[in-house]
Amino acid sequence: MTEMRQLRIPPSLARCTATELTRAPCKNCGVCADSAFGALAPAELKMVKAERRSCVVRRGTTLFNQGDEPQGIYCLRSGHVLLTQTDVAGNETGLRLVMSGELIGFRSFFAEEPHAATARVLTPSRVCLIPGAVLWKVLERNAALARALLRLVARDQGPMQAPFLRGPWLSVRERLVHLLLIIRDRCAETLPDGRLLFDLPLTRREIATMVGVRPESISRAVHDLRAEEIATFNGHRIIASLDRLVAAAKTDRPH
Amino acid sequence: MTEMRQLRIPPSLARCTATELTRAPCKNCGVCADSAFGALAPAELKMVKAERRSCVVRRGTTLFNQGDEPQGIYCLRSGHVLLTQTDVAGNETGLRLVMSGELIGFRSFFAEEPHAATARVLTPSRVCLIPGAVLWKVLERNAALARALLRLVARDQGPMQAPFLRGPWLSVRERLVHLLLIIRDRCAETLPDGRLLFDLPLTRREIATMVGVRPESISRAVHDLRAEEIATFNGHRIIASLDRLVAAAKTDRPH
DNA sequence: TTCCCGCCTTGAGCTAGATCAAACCCGACT
DNA sequence: AGTCGGGTTTGATCTAGCTCAAGGCGGGAA
Numbered sequence: 147m148t149e150m151r152q153l154r155i156p157p158s159l160a161r162c163t164a165t166e167l168t169r170a171p172c173k174n175c176g177v178c179a180d181s182a183f184g185a186l187a188p189a190e191l192k193m194v195k196a197e198r199r200s201c202v203v204r205r206g207t208t209l210f211n212q213g214d215e216p217q218g219i220y221c222l223r224s225g226h227v228l229l230t231q232t233d234v235a236g237n238e239t240g241l242r243l244v245m246s247g248e249l250i251g252f253r254s255f256f257a258e259e260p261h262a263a264t265a266r267v268l269t270p271s272r273v274c275l276i277p278g279a280v281l282w283k284v285l286e287r288n289a290a291l292a293r294a295l296l297r298l299v300a301r302d303q304g305p306m307q308a309p310f311l312r313g314p315w316l317s318v319r320e321r322l323v324h325l326l327l328i329i330r331d332r333c334a335e336t337l338p339d340g341r342l343l344f345d346l347p348l349t350r351r352e353i354a355t356m357v358g359v360r361p362e363s364i365s366r367a368v369h370d371l372r373a374e375e376i377a378t379f380n381g382h383r384i385i386a387s388l389d390r391l392v393a394a395a396k397t398d399r400p401h
Numbered sequence: 402m403t404e405m406r407q408l409r410i411p412p413s414l415a416r417c418t419a420t421e422l423t424r425a426p427c428k429n430c431g432v433c434a435d436s437a438f439g440a441l442a443p444a445e446l447k448m449v450k451a452e453r454r455s456c457v458v459r460r461g462t463t464l465f466n467q468g469d470e471p472q473g474i475y476c477l478r479s480g481h482v483l484l485t486q487t488d489v490a491g492n493e494t495g496l497r498l499v500m501s502g503e504l505i506g507f508r509s510f511f512a513e514e515p516h517a518a519t520a521r522v523l524t525p526s527r528v529c530l531i532p533g534a535v536l537w538k539v540l541e542r543n544a545a546l547a548r549a550l551l552r553l554v555a556r557d558q559g560p561m562q563a564p565f566l567r568g569p570w571l572s573v574r575e576r577l578v579h580l581l582l583i584i585r586d587r588c589a590e591t592l593p594d595g596r597l598l599f600d601l602p603l604t605r606r607e608i609a610t611m612v613g614v615r616p617e618s619i620s621r622a623v624h625d626l627r628a629e630e631i632a633t634f635n636g637h638r639i640i641a642s643l644d645r646l647v648a649a650a651k652t653d654r655p656h
Numbered sequence: 657t658t659c660c661c662g663c664c665t666t667g668a669g670c671t672a673g674a675t676c677a678a679a680c681c682c683g684a685c686t
Numbered sequence: 687a688g689t690c691g692g693g694t695t696t697g698a699t700c701t702a703g704c705t706c707a708a709g710g711c712g713g714g715a716a
Contacts, residue, residue: 231564239564257555285544292540292547299554300512307558309486309494312567313613314704318673349693358568363673365695569674573703605664618703620665 181221181249182298185290197280202272205347209250209265209273216255218277222246225271226333226346229263230355240356242306243346245332246271253302255281256295268347312358318367321357323394326377326386337385347382436476436504437553440545452535457527460602464520464528465506471516473532475505480526481588481601484518485610495611497561498601500587501526508557510536511550523602567613573622576612578649581632581641592640602637 183194200223203209209220212232227244241263244250254261255278267273285292310316311324326334326344334342350361350368357364371377376394377386438449455478458464464475467487482499496518499505509516510533522528540547565571566579581589581599589597605616605623612619626632631649632641 233565233570235570237565237568237570239568241564253555253558255555256551258552259556282548285547287544289541289544289547292544292551293537296511296547296551296554297513299551300508300510300557301514302555303508303558303562307562307564309496309562309567309613310488310492312564313492313494314615315488315490315492350695351693358564360569360674361693362675362695366673369695604662615704616663617665617705621703624665 182294185294190284194280198274198276200274203267204270207267210261212264214261218275219252219255220250221274222248223272226268227265228268229265231263238355318359318363319370322367323391342386342388344384437549440549445539449535453529453531455529458522459525462522465516467519469516471510473530474507476529477501477503478527481523483521483523486518493610573614573618574625577622578646597641597643599639
């Protein structure tokens with residue numbers, strides 16, 4: 147318990163059982179080098195590596211909750227995380243589906259505001275927390291990192307937040323198709339027969355938050371897509387034909 | 402004409418008539434000091450002031466179009482600008498209503514991508530363009546500016562882009578009410594009798610893009626709001642009672 | 657002045673998706 | 687095995703907002 151506080155693990159993680167909150171040394175991790183932190187000089191990278199802490203979390207854990215004060219930036223070394231925002235009436239909106247290798251929580255951190263979203267773990271994940279203090283220290287003297295982070299934050303309003311995905315212009319079926327196309331390059335693998343395999347344990351409710359409709363509507367849309375042999379949803383396996391997805395999208399995704 | 406090219410005025414501005422494209426010296430302008438550029442040292446501020454150029458543009462002018470390559474950051478010294486995004490099918494979405502004193506175009510500039518939106522002038526405006534080269538030069542050595550700009554960009558996904566404003570959860574009437582509440586503190590003045598006055602020449606169509614519905618629906622919602630004595634829309638004048646707006650919003654705006 | 661074009665308003669119908677409800681499936685727990 | 691609870695499916699109904707269409711208003715140009 148004392149150790150956990152030392153690690154600056156956010157309170158929401160304190161619920162984790164001992165087995166999943168393994169302290170991991172975080173050696174030889176290339177993830178950070180691939181992300182915006184590629185701009186770091188070796189000495190600076192060493193500073194970051196020395197300070198950051200990693201842990202393993204299971205599905206359902208929240209890395210942080212809407213309203214929490216940011217403590218730093220999270221780096222998702224493996225697994226999947228869903229960022230959602232809930233309004234006062236309790237309506238949940240999916241903002242971003244985070245894949246392994248991506249950073250989490252940086253927007254609120256740099257906005258210097260409480261987290262505007264909740265980060266919930268979808269699949270067993272290994273997560274690093276890079277404390278804010280180190281970040282500011284390194285930023286102080288590395289202009290290239292500043293530029294890389296500005297680019298990261300500026301590009302954050304990704305495709306999943308594209309207004310056209312939620313506007314009244316697309317049917318539920320089209321929105322679902324667009325969603326698959328949007329996350330395709332980051333989380334789908336191509337099967338030998340050319341079809342796409344998405345391995346994500348998304349509930350109907352979670353999908354619904356991402357395209358702004360009700361879960362029942364997703365059920366019906368899924369049914370339609372199967373009937374038209376465009377895509378099948380079996381548990382956490384989604385298998386789809388790229389050609390038919392593109393055809394069903396009708397209007398190409400912009401930008 | 403040669404002078405205009407010297408000024409690095411974007412091509413979309415080249416359409417302006419001579420009278421509105423006045424070259425203004427941009428002296429004694431406090432706007433930049435109030436914005437993120439407050440982090441600048443006097444010498445750096447002088448660099449920026451030396452390089453930037455200002456011009457006066459009329460309603461309908463576009464500062465830049467979706468797809469254009471960013472040339473720098475615009476500073477709106479006076480007037481109003483609407484940022485919109487259009488998808489391949491021609492559906493327009495209003496992203497941000499820019500008020501005087503605010504910066505424009507910084508997101509795409511720092512994303513180092515073509516502009517994702519079009520900036521259209523709503524009321525006669527005076528605009529400064531701060532060329533990208535100066536920005537990078539100053540950023541190189543001023544970590545405080547980097548932090549301020551990170552904050553600016555991170556906070557950019559403002560309330561108008563809040564998902565709850567477009568989701569299926571709010572009626573058109575409620576969305577319109579929320580829109581007024583959202584822009585209130587930045588563009589409404591309080592009349593002697595306590596009511597709010599918004600002085601903005603917004604067409605029904607422009608309002609519709611901001612809340613993601615059809616112009617006809619706005620017409621009907623406006624009619625309702627007048628009937629219920631919540632707000633009146635006369636040309637470019639919107640007069641509303643704050644109390645009744647808040648009551649009509651039902652669910653308080655989150656965050 | 658007249659014409660014209662774009663914006664606004666209002667009406668009438670239609671339809672996609674929300675809403676409510678029932679039944680089913682399945683894994684976790686006792 | 688039995689129970690329980692959450693997720694899913696499917697049906698029936700309802701309604702808000704889209705769509706199309708017609709008419710009015712107003713400002714700018716010839």
